[in-house]
Amino acid sequence: MIMSSLKFGTSGLRGLVTELSDTVCGAYTLAFLKNMQARHAIPDKGLILVGHDLRSSSPRMAAACIAAIRTFGMHVENCGPLPTPALAYRALSLKVPAIMVTGSHIPDDRNGLKFYRADGEIDKVDEAGILSALDDVALAPAPGDESPVVQQDALQNYAERCSLILQPKALDGRRIGVYQHSSVARDLLVDILQKAGADTIAIGRSDVFVPVDTEALRPEDIAFALAASNEHGLDALVSTDGDADRPLVADEQGTFVRGDSVGLLTAHFLGADAVVTPVTSNTAIELCGLFKKVYRTRVGSPYVIEGMELAVKDGYRNVVGFEANGGVLLGSAVAVNGQRLGALPTRDAMLPILSILGMAAKSSSTISGLLKGLPSRFTSSGRIEHVPATSSGAFLQSLLDTERRQRYFADVGTIEASDAIDGVRVVLAGGEVIHYRASGNAPELRCYAEAASGVRAEELLQWGLRHAASELVY
Structure with missing residues (x-):
């Protein structure tokens, strides 16, 4: 080979x-x-x-x-x-x-x-x-x-598709910053927002590639958003990763919105009756009560696509998928502004960016105001690097045993539910979540935690990382 x-x-x-x-x-x-x-x-x-x-x-x-x-x-x-x-x-x-x-x-x-x-x-x-x-x-x-x-x-056809999402004056009076860096969509994003009526400010353009990861933002990206919001008086700052299949949306205070919250709001804007998302997205998706059915999958767009196909077979008409990185996939055609937006079963950054900006403008709300309408769920994630697949596999396999799993998590709570869709995920009393999975791209074990406050989510994450590190054999 x-x-x-x-x-x-x-x-x-x-x-x-x-x-x-x-x-x-x-x-x-x-x-x-x-x-x-x-x-x-x-x-x-x-x-x-x-x-x-x-x-x-x-x-x-x-x-x-x-x-x-x-x-x-x-x-x-x-x-x-x-x-x-x-x-x-x-x-x-x-x-x-x-x-x-x-x-x-x-x-x-x-x-x-x-x-x-x-x-x-x-x-x-x-x-x-x-x-x-x-x-x-x-x-x-x-x-x-x-x-x-x-x-x-190809670029022109896609631009025409994006222009269907918002009406020509939908963003009138909104001041939107576009963090351009080395995104391949940096000029397209400015053009589409301007056509929707936004006062658009292009900032942060780079001639060298910038590795913007929407799930693991660099400190300089976070600082950039805060500074840009203060300097320019923005209603929002938007951007994408390098190939524009993952969005970045920061609110009027320059605080970035989590990708799964971006996906949830987008699905609501599009009138989804079924949502498909990996197990790493937080449970506000179920708790919000906005969707008839939520399908949970393994991490990765191929699994989300499989889930969307299942949702269509199950008879749902408006099927939206999204990942924790914010990329939104359309599993069926949806109606927006009286226009038909055809299915596009691959991650897209433009759709969620325009959906959230459009939703905020239509309701005369801020981005942070939209988030306040969602259940209060906070998540933290981390990883243990340089863990061979054999070690992470053995660790996860051990947690599939019921008695072993109960002993392992006894220090942080009683297990109410668990699944092995992708790794091992447990729901503790009160709805707190700890989830372990092996990375599909690198030799590392990843840990995710969810709770009703950011402080508690971080506490659970640090416990999860420490406890796993003490148990791993490699």
């Missing part, structure tokens, strides 16, 4: 840039195409879309993918730099596969490939098929000097 140190995580193939050479990118592209032919009967000489984010290695890697596609005898539409959901939307519209070169929020010395079938993201069976096909691919030649001219259709 080529470069076996590379692996699929919760959202595509990821690895160090030094491992993602032209040869390796070409080999994975050919393996992807072989799997598409074997499992999904894509036509010979059909069309494949390729796009990329703004990190320094992405144009080179995209060129390698394009060269491999041509070697395979297929046509390419070079979509250039654009948001991941824009590429996915184009692929769904044309019913063709696509490859997005992006490492999302990870540092610039890393990157990745995200693959799409004609009907949406690949699943875990496809991932296995790609890895299996690697053994049989002939290495693609290095890309030449010429690549196809960048086509703007």
Whole structure:
């Protein structure tokens, strides 16, 4: 197998840039195409879309993918730099596969490939098929000097979709800051907000890649939001991660809104009757009583997509999925402003940003005011690094035993319920939650805690990390 140190995580193939050479990118592209032919009967000489984010290695890697596609005898539409959901939307519209070169929020010395079938993201069976096909691919030649001219259709079509979400004057009188950094959606976001009537201020643009992680914000991002809010008198500050599939929304005080709260508010704005979200999202989603059904899944967009498909089969009409990072997936078409917004089963940052701003403006509320209407649930998360999969697996397996689990958590409370959807998650008396799971992207054990106050959630998290560290064997 080529470069076996590379692996699929919760959202595509990821690895160090030094491992993602032209040869390796070409080999994975050919393996992807072989799997598409074997499992999904894509036509010979059909069309494949390729796009990329703004990190320094992405144009080179995209060129390698394009060269491999041509070697395979297929046509390419070079979509250039654009948001991941824009590429996915184009692929769904044309019913063709696509490859997005992006490492999302990870540092610039890393990157990745995200693959799409004609009907949406690949699943875990496809991932296995790609890895299996690697053994049989002939290495693609290095890309030449010429690549196809960048086509703007994908970006334009996505912009038109985003413009449907809010009416032209929906944000009149709202002063919105756009933290641009190196987001591939930085200019699009300004344009869409201005079309909705917002007084938009573009700030923080960067010529080098900035690894903004919506689930683990850097201290400088937090400080930036507070300073920008004070300096410019903002009603909100918005941004995305590098490939614009995860949103960032800060309220009028410059405080960032948690991703699962972003998802909850978005689902409410869209009139969802069923919500699908991983077990790491907090329980305000059930406690708010806004949705007929809440489906809980493992962490990762493939599992959320499976859950949305189940919800549609169960007869729900407005199905919205979201992850704790704030990325929102549409599992069905929804009506907004009398317009039909088609299903888009991949993470999208623009939809939640516009939904929350629109909801606040329509109700003449602040962002913090919207949050006050939700149940008071606070969460904290942390991790123990450098934990081999064998050690985290043995630890989690031990907690599946009922008596062992009760003894382990006895210091913090009585267990009222538990599940093993993704790792081990327990609900203590009074609704407090502690959840352990092994990372899908790194050798680490992650811990999540939820309580009625931020102080208590942090106390539970620190107990969980200390207790697990004392029990792990490696």
